[in-house]
Amino acid sequence: MVITRRQLLRSALAVLVAAPTVAAARRLLGGSRPAWVPAAPPPEVVYWPGAREEGPRLGARAAILLEVSTGTILYARNEHQRRAPASTTKIVTALLAVERGGLDEPVQVSPQAAGTRGSSAHLRAGQTLSLLDLLHAMMLPSGNDAAVAVAEHLAGSVPAFARLMNQRVRELGARNSLFQNPHGLDAAGHYSTAYDLALITRTAMTYPVFAQIVRTREHRTEGGHWSNTNRLLWSYEGTVGVKTGTTSDAGHCLVSAANRDGLELLSVVLASPDRWSESTRLLEWGFTTFRRLELAQAHEPLVEAAAPGTDEPIPLASPQPVQILVRHDQVHDVHLRIRLAPVTLPVRRFEPLGQVDLLLGDQLVRTLPLEAAASVGRPAWWRRFLGLGA
Numbered sequence: 001m002v003i004t005r006r007q008l009l010r011s012a013l014a015v016l017v018a019a020p021t022v023a024a025a026r027r028l029l030g031g032s033r034p035a036w037v038p039a040a041p042p043p044e045v046v047y048w049p050g051a052r053e054e055g056p057r058l059g060a061r062a063a064i065l066l067e068v069s070t071g072t073i074l075y076a077r078n079e080h081q082r083r084a085p086a087s088t089t090k091i092v093t094a095l096l097a098v099e100r101g102g103l104d105e106p107v108q109v110s111p112q113a114a115g116t117r118g119s120s121a122h123l124r125a126g127q128t129l130s131l132l133d134l135l136h137a138m139m140l141p142s143g144n145d146a147a148v149a150v151a152e153h154l155a156g157s158v159p160a161f162a163r164l165m166n167q168r169v170r171e172l173g174a175r176n177s178l179f180q181n182p183h184g185l186d187a188a189g190h191y192s193t194a195y196d197l198a199l200i201t202r203t204a205m206t207y208p209v210f211a212q213i214v215r216t217r218e219h220r221t222e223g224g225h226w227s228n229t230n231r232l233l234w235s236y237e238g239t240v241g242v243k244t245g246t247t248s249d250a251g252h253c254l255v256s257a258a259n260r261d262g263l264e265l266l267s268v269v270l271a272s273p274d275r276w277s278e279s280t281r282l283l284e285w286g287f288t289t290f291r292r293l294e295l296a297q298a299h300e301p302l303v304e305a306a307a308p309g310t311d312e313p314i315p316l317a318s319p320q321p322v323q324i325l326v327r328h329d330q331v332h333d334v335h336l337r338i339r340l341a342p343v344t345l346p347v348r349r350f351e352p353l354g355q356v357d358l359l360l361g362d363q364l365v366r367t368l369p370l371e372a373a374a375s376v377g378r379p380a381w382w383r384r385f386l387g388l389g390a
Contacts, residue, residue: 045066045071045072045073045199046070046071046072046073046365046366047072047073047076048072048073048074048075048325049360049363051073051074051075051076052076052077054075055074055075055282055285056075056278056281056282056285058077058269058272058278058281058282059272059273059274059278060077060269060270060271060272060273060275060278061078061081061083061251061270061271061272062077062078062079062081062083062193062194062268062269062270062271063075063076063077063078063079063194063267063268063269063270063272063278063282064076064077064079064194064195064198064267064268065265065266065267065282065283065285065286066198066202066265066266066267067263067264067265067266067286067290067292067325068202068205068257068264068265068266069264069292069321069323070292070323070324070325071202072325073195073198074265074286074289074290074325075282075285075286076194076195077194078194079193079194079195079198080176080193080194080195081193081194082176082191082192082193083191083192083193083194083250083270083271084184084186084190084191084247084249084250085177085184085190085191085192085197085245085250085253085270086184086186086245086246086247086249086250086251086253087119087142087144087183087184087243087244087245087246087247087253088184088192088197088243088244088245088253088254088255088268089147089179089181089182089183089184089190089192089245090138090139090142090147090182090183090184090243090245091197091200091201091204091242091243091255092165092168092169092179092182092200093138093147093150093151093161093165093182093183094135094138094139094150094204094210094213094214095168095200095203095204095207095210096154096161096164096165096168097131097134097135097150097154098135098204098207098209098210099168099207100154100164101131101150101153101154102131103130103131103132103135103209104130104131104132105130105131105153106128106129106130107128107129107130107131107134107149107150107153108126108127108128109123109124109125109126109127109128109129109145109149110125110148110149110152111125112148112152113125113145113146113148113149113152114127114145115145116144116145116147116148116183117144117185118144118183118185118247119141119142119143119144120141120143120144120145121137121138121141121143121145121146121224121226122143122145122224123137123143123145123146123149123223123224127223129149129221129223131150131153132209133219133221133223133224134146134149134150134153135150135209135213136213136216136219136221136226137219137223137224137226138150138183139213139214139228139243140213140216140218140219140226140227140228140229141226141227141228141229142229142243142244142245143226144183144184144185147181147182147183147184148181148182148183150182151181151182158181158182161182162179162180162181162182165179165182166178166179169196169200172199172200172203173199174192174193174195174196174199174200175196176191176192176193176195176196177191177192177193177196177197177200178190178191178192179192184245184247184250185247186247186248186249186250194268194269194270197255197268197270198255198266198268201242201243201255201257201266201268202266204242205240205241205242205257205266211240211241214230214240214241214242214243214257215233215239215240215241216228217233217234229244230242230243230244230254230256231276232254232256232258232276232279232280235276235280236256236258236279236280236283237258237260238258238259238260238287239256239257239258240257240258240259241255241256241257242255242256242257242266243255244275250270250271251270251271251272252271252272252273252274252275253268253269253270253271253272253275254267254268254269254272254275254276254279255267255268256268256279256283258283258287260287261287262292263286263287263290263291263292265283265286265287267279267282267283267286269282289327289328290325290326290327290328291325291326291327291328291331292323292324292325293323293324293325293326293331293334294321294322294323295322295323295324295336295358296317296318296321296322297321297322298317298318298319298320298321299317299318299319299373300317300373301315301316301317301373302316302317302318302322302356302370303315303316303338303356303370304316305340305343305353305354306343307343307344307345307347307376308343308344308345309345309378310345310376312376314343314347314353314372314373314374314376315372315373315374316340316353316354316370316371316372316373317370317371317373318356318368318369318370318371319350319369319371320368320369322336322356322358322368324358324360324365324366326360330360333360333361334358334359334360335358335359336356336357336358336359337356337357337359338354338355338356338357338370339354339355339356339357340353340354340370341353341354345376345377345378346375346376346377346378347372347375347376348372348375349371349372349373349374349375350371350372351371351372352369352370352371353370353371353372354369354370355367355368355369355370356368356369356370
């Protein structure tokens with residue numbers, strides 16, 4: 001559940017700065033998603049203080065629960081342990097396809113792709129499908145044949161595509177992953193972690209077409225009719241994806257995402273004795289325990305600074321949303337601490353002028369930059385002449 005700024009102020013949230021002015025609250029809208037996520041890693045995730053001690057007892061060998069919009073890790077168990085990822089590998093394959101391919105491009109299935117062992121979309125050698133249909137064939141029934149067809153189309157061969165996979169995940173900050181193929185069949189040196197899979201999936205879900213595919217229950221086209229292997233799409237309220245995976249080395253794996261009341265949760269369970277119930281318990285614990293406090297949207301004025309030589313206040317805003325995840329009983333423990341840099345006119349819009357610290361009690365949770373939300377020129381000549389301005 002999201003608490004708006006107005007609700008927050010009614011709850012007497014303390015803001016540790018003298019007479020701040022905050023713009024009227026606005027609901028965060030989904031809006032348009034970027035067409036390309038930069039190669040630089042996304043904002044660093046932060047660990048909830050009890051991430052490794054609290055939460056449900058799971059039998060999964062590795063697991064993680066991430067709140068997507070704030071990047072807060074709520075639960076973690078062996079999250080950096082390298083493990084066989086099985087078909088959750090296809091999240092990376094689909095991400096590259098969305099970023100590098102044209103969704104309406106025709107793709108011809110090679111004999112090598114059609115003969116790939118394991119889970120299958122039952123593609124035929126010589127069959128031609130659009131890349132979009134091929135992604136459905138890969139992500140819904142977990143077609144290994146479709147994954148190879150995607151890899152060959154984008155890179156010419158599976159080894160060449162694997163090199164692209166490894167390059168891209170490192171750009172995203174996944175440091176403990178190495179992929180040898182596009183489908184996730186067990187192979188020497190093919191591994192990932194719960195943390196890395198959460199990081200990769202968080203980026204992939206920013207693409208509308210990826211998000212649409214992984215929440216699709218069934219897809220019918222001239223090339224085939226496929227049903228999604230992710231049972232949570234039917235059984236757990238708010239589920240929006242993303243991918244199952246099973247091999248002898250990996251065990252039963254599941255990356256899942258769900259939205260409720262504005263809260264976006266992403267869970268990963270690897271080598272789970274019951275991936276469905278454990279993912280459900282993990283997500284449910286997150287929804288019933290935490291809420292997101294929305295203090296300001298990106299570039300929304302949060303506080304005003306004074307500048308020598310002018311009576312015009314300088315509105316300051318963060319380039320990132322000012323938000324924090326808290327337990328339901330900790331709303332009144334959240335504070336903002338504003339730290340301003342010396343201001344000299346003129347000030348240009350987006351000029352760095354300070355920082356805002358988000359604190360939970362006395363504990364610093366994260367620090368965000370503050371920038372000028374508007375430009376302010378130099379004071380009038382007569383004010384400078386009289387020594388009233390810089």
